[in-house]
Amino acid sequence: MELKKTALHDKHVALGAKMVPFAGYNMPVRYTSDIEEHKTVREGVGVFDVSHMGEFMVRGPQAELLIQLVTTNDISKLKTGQAQYSCMTNLEGGIIDDLIVYKLAEEEYMLVVNASNIEKDWNWISQYAKGEVMLDNVSDKISLFAVQGPKAIEALQSLTPVKLADIPFYHFVKGEFAGVPDVIISGTGYTGSGGFELYVPNQHAEQVWDKIFKAGQPYNIKPIGLGARDTLRLEMGYCLYGNDIDDTTSPLEARLGWITKFSKEFNNSENLRRQKETGVERQLSGFRMIDRGIPRQGYELVDADGNKIGTVTSGTMSPSLSQGIGMGYLKKEFTQPGSEIFVDIRGRRLKAEVVKMPFYQA
Amino acid sequence: MYMQFPEEFRYTKDHEWISLDGDIATVGITDFAQRELGDIVYVEIETQGETVDQGEVFGTVEAVKTVSDLFMPATGVIEEVNEALQSEPELVNSDPYGKGWMIRIRLENTDDYNNLLSASEYAEMVGQ
Numbered sequence: 001m002e003l004k005k006t007a008l009h010d011k012h013v014a015l016g017a018k019m020v021p022f023a024g025y026n027m028p029v030r031y032t033s034d035i036e037e038h039k040t041v042r043e044g045v046g047v048f049d050v051s052h053m054g055e056f057m058v059r060g061p062q063a064e065l066l067i068q069l070v071t072t073n074d075i076s077k078l079k080t081g082q083a084q085y086s087c088m089t090n091l092e093g094g095i096i097d098d099l100i101v102y103k104l105a106e107e108e109y110m111l112v113v114n115a116s117n118i119e120k121d122w123n124w125i126s127q128y129a130k131g132e133v134m135l136d137n138v139s140d141k142i143s144l145f146a147v148q149g150p151k152a153i154e155a156l157q158s159l160t161p162v163k164l165a166d167i168p169f170y171h172f173v174k175g176e177f178a179g180v181p182d183v184i185i186s187g188t189g190y191t192g193s194g195g196f197e198l199y200v201p202n203q204h205a206e207q208v209w210d211k212i213f214k215a216g217q218p219y220n221i222k223p224i225g226l227g228a229r230d231t232l233r234l235e236m237g238y239c240l241y242g243n244d245i246d247d248t249t250s251p252l253e254a255r256l257g258w259i260t261k262f263s264k265e266f267n268n269s270e271n272l273r274r275q276k277e278t279g280v281e282r283q284l285s286g287f288r289m290i291d292r293g294i295p296r297q298g299y300e301l302v303d304a305d306g307n308k309i310g311t312v313t314s315g316t317m318s319p320s321l322s323q324g325i326g327m328g329y330l331k332k333e334f335t336q337p338g339s340e341i342f343v344d345i346r347g348r349r350l351k352a353e354v355v356k357m358p359f360y361q362a
Numbered sequence: 363m364y365m366q367f368p369e370e371f372r373y374t375k376d377h378e379w380i381s382l383d384g385d386i387a388t389v390g391i392t393d394f395a396q397r398e399l400g401d402i403v404y405v406e407i408e409t410q411g412e413t414v415d416q417g418e419v420f421g422t423v424e425a426v427k428t429v430s431d432l433f434m435p436a437t438g439v440i441e442e443v444n445e446a447l448q449s450e451p452e453l454v455n456s457d458p459y460g461k462g463w464m465i466r467i468r469l470e471n472t473d474d475y476n477n478l479l480s481a482s483e484y485a486e487m488v489g490q
Contacts (some may be wrong), residue, residue, distance in 0.1 A: 018397070033455075034426040035401045227400060227427050294404060294424050317403045317426050346422070346429075 006051035007143050007205035015223055022226060023115035025052040030225035037228035038319040041193050042362060045149035046224035047212055054118035054139040055199070056111040056125065062133040063107050070125055071101060072251055072269075074261040078103045083170045083188055086259050087251055088124065089268045093275070094247040095254070097121050098239060100188060102172060110184075110199075112144075114241045143205035145198045147212060148224075148232075152195035155216040160185065164196065178211035180204040190229060192236035192362040231316050234325065237286050237357025243297055244284060244313040244327055252276055253329060254284045282310065282329040286357040287341060289324035291350035300344040301328050309334050309341065320360045330354070365393045365490055368459055372435070372475055373484035379459065380435040382475055389435055390463045391423065391454065394488045399425035402454045405447040407432070407465060413439050416474045420465065423454065436474030438467035 003026040012019065017028035028049065030037060040046045058067060067075055073086035080103050088096040097117040102110040113121045118139055129135050147156060153164045160183075162175040167187040177183035177198060184199035200208045213221060230240070239245045239254060251260045252275055262273050289295065295315030303309050315326030326343070334341055339354040371379045377395035381388045396402065407421030414420045414434045421432040444463050447453060454462035469475060479487065 018400075029427075030400055033401050035403075231426060292404070294429065296429060317424070319426065 004052070006049055007202045008049045008051065008209055011206070011209065012049065012223070017223070017225060020226075023052055025115060027052060028223070028225045030227045031223050034225070034227040034231060035319045037222065037224045038231050040220075040222045041149045041191050041224055041228065041232055042320060043150070045147065045151040045155045045195070045216060045219050045221050046228075047209070047216070047221060048146040048148065048224050048226075048229055049143070049209070050146050050197075050229075051143040051205070052115035053144050054113040054115060054121065054137070055142050055144075056113065056122065057136040057138055058109045058111060058133060059136075060107055060133040062131045063109055065131075066125070066129055066133050067101060067109055067111070068264055069266055070128055071099070072256070072261065072266055073101070073259040074264050075101055075103070075109075076264065080105055081171055081173065083172055083186060084259075085170070087245070087256060088121065089251065089266065089272065090124075090247060091268050092247075093250050093268065093271060095241075095245045095249055095251060095256075096124055096247065098241055098245060098256075102184070102186070104174070116242060141202055143200045143202050143208075145200065145209065145212065146189055146191075146195065147198065147216075148189045148191040148195035149193050151219045155219040155221055156196065156212065158215050159211055167196070178204075178208045180208055183208070190238060191232040192238075192358060192360075193232070194362075230314075231319055234314050234316050234327070235318050235320055235358065235360040236362070237327065237359060239284070240314060249284075249329070250275060250280070253280045253282055280332065282331055283335045284313070284327055285310075285330045285335045285354055286325065286327050286359060287343075287352040287354050288318075288321070288359065289326075289343070289350065289352050291352070292324075293343065293345045293348070293350040294324040295326035295343045295345065295352070301330060302342045302344055302349065303334070304340065304342065306342075306349065312343065318359060324352075325359050326352075327357075365397070365488075366459070367392065367394075367481040367485050367490075369481045371459070371481060372478035373481065374433060374435045374478055375487060376433040377488075378433060378435045380475060380478065382469075382472070385469050385472070386441070387436065387438065387467050387469055387475065388463050389465050389467060390458055391432070392484070392488075393458050394490075396455050396458045396462070399423065399428060399430060401426045402451045405444075405451050405454065405464065407440075407443045409440050410443045411440065413437070413470075432464065434467075435478060436467070436469050437471075438469040440465050441468050442466035
């Protein structure tokens with residue numbers, strides 16, 4: 001299969017990025033250094049091209065009904081201008097995808113889904129789209145830039161009449177940005193360091209990207225690759241679909257109970273309600289290495305006697321903590337913060353400690 | 363992207379370089395390898411004093427995003443490990459052919475060395 005390119009592909013190559021296949025796209029994994037890029041976002045401001053993400057428009061009198069059925073969070077109280085983190089469940093107890101629901105207007109929503117799941121999600125939602133609801137997959141028409149970091153507001157303010165400091169977390173404004181009308185300026189992100197995500201029609205992507213870098217120059221703005229995106233999100237304990245959540249993990253096991261609302265009915269809600277009452281047997285938990293070593297996806301988690309108690313779903317060296325950190329589904333009796341566990345790192349049993357997430361307060 | 367592969371070194375297809383001085387050889391990973399790996403945060407070599415065969419694993423190198431085995435370019439005894447990499451593994455990124463060296467080995471014979479890739483053969487292999 002030929003890899004897709006984002007509108008900015010040639011820019012990334014010209015910037016010297018190392019490009020890798022990711023979810024069917026050729027994406028920049030790093031421009032200079034993962035650690036440098038990570039610190040740029042934690043301390044200053046950086047820009048990610050995450051145009052591979054998928055966007056679906058859902059419109060019509062029954063749009064709300066459809067979204068309420070396929071997603072676990074409750075949109076009944078969502079106001080226009082608000083966004084909501086949510087997930088879609090299958091009928092077997094697992095998660096089809098995690099996503100963000102934007103309420104663009106009454107009877108008009110945008111769903112932002114993971115690139116690797118665009119086709120699966122589209123087919124899944126389509127089968128429930130009956131009656132007065134229109135679905136439109138606009139993934140190939142929209143570019144998405146995440147401008148993240150404590151200096152994001154200052155760096156971008158000159159590009160828009162919208163007062164950026166007034167956009168609360170998980171709220172958005174549709175307004176002029178870098179000379180382009182109707183850009184969705186969203187107070188969201190996947191880094192924990194604050195900032196915005198900008199939804200821009202492809203034909204204006206290059207103009208917006210260039211103006212962001214020009215306006216951000218005094219703030220030392222830099223392009224950031226997917227490598228740092230992963231270390232930034234992992235330090236915050238955010239789930240990555242395909243690693244930490246998938247078709248076999250329940251939202252309750254994944255500690256996504258806070259977006260699983262039993263105040264309404266949704267796909268598989270009866271079974272999940274029962275699971276909530278009975279309690280889960282395993283739970284996604286964070287740990288940090290005490291012995292020197294770096295956990296990686298797929299490594300076994302064991303107890304002091306070497307019995308398997310889980311598997312690492314995500315792991316890395318944390319650039320902010322200079323220490324190995326990871327997540328994995330642990331048997332319930334090991335999920336208490338402070339519990340001693342061991343990671344089997346290529347045949348060596350190295351000590352780690354279960355900790356509360358986030359790993360790092362940005 | 364411009365990368366350097368010193369003419370006087372030999373190379374493996376696993377991206378190690380080896381430089382020979384008498385029957386003592388110094389070994390590290392190439393500029394290409396360090397760029398592919400990204401920031402190196404940990405070099406683990408626990409084979410000092412051991413004889414390791416050509417093509418066998420003598421250690422591992424951990425980058426932020428990935429871990430990779432290190433392969434012996436020629437059979438020999440590992441006489442010395444670069445201790446500086448314990449506290450400054452990033453030397454492998456900044457100076458892969460100098461301060462970022464990994465081990466010194468006493469070769470069993472020099473045939474192994476002579477059969478490795480030349481700088482131009484290696485450069486061609488990595489598409490330079």
